[in-house]
Amino acid sequence: MAETEYDKEHTHPGVGQYVEIGIILGVMTLLEVILFESFDRGFSTQVGIPALIVLTILKFMLVVLWFMHLRFDHKLFRRLFFVGVALALLVFGIVGANFYLGPQIGF
Amino acid sequence: MAAQPEADMSAPLPGTDYEHSTSLGLSNNKLGMWTFIGSECLFFGALISTYLIYVGRTNEGPTPAAIYDVPFTSVSTFILLMSSLGMVLALAAIQAGEMRKFRTWILATGLMGATFLAGQFYEFTVFAAEQFNLTTSPFSSSFFVLTGFHGLHVALGILMLLAMWTASMMGRLPQQLHTTVENIGLYWHFVDIVWIIIFTVVYLIPAATTAPAAG
Numbered sequence: 411m412a413e414t415e416y417d418k419e420h421t422h423p424g425v426g427q428y429v430e431i432g433i434i435l436g437v438m439t440l441l442e443v444i445l446f447e448s449f450d451r452g453f454s455t456q457v458g459i460p461a462l463i464v465l466t467i468l469k470f471m472l473v474v475l476w477f478m479h480l481r482f483d484h485k486l487f488r489r490l491f492f493v494g495v496a497l498a499l500l501v502f503g504i505v506g507a508n509f510y511l512g513p514q515i516g517f
Numbered sequence: 518m519a520a521q522p523e524a525d526m527s528a529p530l531p532g533t534d535y536e537h538s539t540s541l542g543l544s545n546n547k548l549g550m551w552t553f554i555g556s557e558c559l560f561f562g563a564l565i566s567t568y569l570i571y572v573g574r575t576n577e578g579p580t581p582a583a584i585y586d587v588p589f590t591s592v593s594t595f596i597l598l599m600s601s602l603g604m605v606l607a608l609a610a611i612q613a614g615e616m617r618k619f620r621t622w623i624l625a626t627g628l629m630g631a632t633f634l635a636g637q638f639y640e641f642t643v644f645a646a647e648q649f650n651l652t653t654s655p656f657s658s659s660f661f662v663l664t665g666f667h668g669l670h671v672a673l674g675i676l677m678l679l680a681m682w683t684a685s686m687m688g689r690l691p692q693q694l695h696t697t698v699e700n701i702g703l704y705w706h707f708v709d710i711v712w713i714i715i716f717t718v719v720y721l722i723p724a725a726t727t728a729p730a731a732g
Contacts, residue, residue: 425609432602436595442721443591449725459722466717469598470710477605478706479699484543487551494555498562505566 422479431476438469550700554707561711564663565718571655572723578653581723584644593636594716597671600629601709604702611695619698620685626705627678630671637668660719667715670708677701 423431442465445458475481480488541548572581607622641661644650651661681701684690690697 422609422612425606428602428605428609432599435598435602439591439595439598439716442717443588446587446721446725455725459725462717462721466713469713473601473706473710473713477601477709478703484541486541486543487547490548490551490555491558494558495562497555498558501559501562502566502569505563505570509570 422482423476427476431472435469435472438465441465544696544700546700547696547703550703554703557707557711561663561667561714564659564666565714568659568663568719571659574655575657576654578657579647579649580727581656581720582725582727584647584649585720585724586640586643587720587724589636589640590716590720593633593640594712596629596636597633597709597712600626600633601706603629604705608695608698608702611690611692611698614692616685616692620682623678623682623685623698627675627682630675630678630705634668634671634675637664637671663719664715667708667711670711674701674705674708677704 442462445453445462445465449455449458474491478491480491603622603626607619607626610616610619610622649657651658678701681690681698
């Protein structure tokens with residue numbers, strides 16, 4: 411048996427949609443570079459850096475949801491992945507808090 | 518003369534099951550791959566956290582703004598993103614039974630991965646020439662460990678892509694095994710999303726915030 415019953419039932423996007431996502435990803439990367447270059451011309455980093463982070467999250471989600479098929483796949487796969495992401499963010503938060511706040515609160 | 522369907526030549530042996538049924542109705546291999554990817558999120562999360570802690574500790578060495586070549590890295594990033602597109606097109610091809618197209622896309626994906634890796638090797642060589650290496654500063658150590666481990670993941674992905682291409686050429690990767698291609702594709706896309714984060718968090722933001730003020 412090559413595929414499970416579940417595999418037979420769920421569908422993936424078509425080639426055209428994959429190419430569209432690929433073009434959007436390329437354009438978003440170009441936007442990131444333009445934003446970065448605009449800092450040299452005096453564009454505010456207080457606006458530009460949040461914009462860079464938003465673009466990064468959008469690119470991340472496009473790849474995860476469409477190329478990795480999490481939008482179409484079983485919810486268990488989604489949970490496994492996003493639990494990993496949540497734990498990574500937790501580690502990041504704990505390390506950051508310990509490093510930056512620790513000295514201030516006497517650690 | 519019509520071409521013979523390749524799947525017939527590489528059909529599984531009678532009675533051979535590629536995958537075991539599970540009570541969830543899901544592929545064990547795919548479940549395993551997603552579990553592995555979840556754990557890898559933690560691994561890279563820890564490395565990126567470490568980098569962010571040490572990015573300001575340059576000692577007497579160069580700062581991110583002084584050492585990074587962002588336009589060059591942008592091209593590498595674009596190539597890696599497009600390799601993800603190649604990977605999904607390879608998957609779509611094998612699912613449609615278009616084996617020749619599958620091999621073309623899988624080879625293109627591997628070549629784009631190799632180009633990215635060559636770019637990283639070149640970048641490291643330039644850094645070494647500028648006295649920026651693993652022991653220069655806490656910033657350099659965290660940078661090389663993070664990007665080095667990512668490069669190692671890319672190299673492993675390229676080996677898996679080449680193995681699939683070789684297996685397909687030898688007729689050992691029939692259309693029925695497209696879930697294997699999907700699983701390796703998941704790994705490849707994961708390597709790509711890690712780089713999407715690295716590109717912004719490691720290159721763009723530190724280079725922008727440590728650059729001398731314009732004017």
